[in-house]
Amino acid sequence: MNEPAMNEIESLLPHRKPFLFVDRIISADKERICARHVFTAEEFFFPGHFPQYPVVPGVILVETMAQSGGAGLRKLGILGDNALFVLATVDKVKFRRQVRPGEELRSEIENLRVSPRMIKQSGKAYVGEELAVEAEWMCLVGQA
Numbered sequence: 001m002n003e004p005a006m007n008e009i010e011s012l013l014p015h016r017k018p019f020l021f022v023d024r025i026i027s028a029d030k031e032r033i034c035a036r037h038v039f040t041a042e043e044f045f046f047p048g049h050f051p052q053y054p055v056v057p058g059v060i061l062v063e064t065m066a067q068s069g070g071a072g073l074r075k076l077g078i079l080g081d082n083a084l085f086v087l088a089t090v091d092k093v094k095f096r097r098q099v100r101p102g103e104e105l106r107s108e109i110e111n112l113r114v115s116p117r118m119i120k121q122s123g124k125a126y127v128g129e130e131l132a133v134e135a136e137w138m139c140l141v142g143q144a
Contacts, residue, residue: 005024022067035071036105056099056100084142097132106125109122
C-alpha cells in the first residue's frame with residue numbers, strides 16, 4: 001500500500017498494523033461505502049490458520065467489513081474525529097468463499113442506520129466477482 005493511502009486510512013481508523021484491514025476507500029456516500037484490502041502472505045494469522053493451507057479467518061473477514069464501514073463514515077464526516085466505534089453484534093453471517101494470501105477483498109457496505117451512539121450496517125465482500133462473505137453488524141459509538 002502506498003504511503004498517502006495508509007496515512008488517510010490511519011487518520012480514519014484507530015486500528016494499526018497488524019490489525020488494520022483497510023487499504024483504501026474506493027467510494028463513500030450516505031448510503032454505501034466501498035473499500036479494499038489485500039491480504040498479503042505476511043499477515044500474522046496465516047502461520048497458524050493453517051500452515052499447510054493458509055486461509056483468512058472468518059472473524060477477520062467480518063472485521064474487515066466493519067472497519068471499512070467505519071472508515072467510510074469517518075471519511076464522510078458523519079463520525080467525529082474522536083469517535084470510537086466497537087462491534088456490539090454480528091448477525092446473518094454467511095461465508096461463501098475462502099480468501100487466500102495475495103487476494104484482494106472488496107467490501108461493499110450499506111448503512112442501515114447511523115446515529116451519534118450506534119451504527120447498523122450490512123455488507124458483502126468479494127474476491128473479484130465472487131462473493132466471499134456477507135453479514136450485518138452493529139457498532140456502539142463512544143468517545144476515544
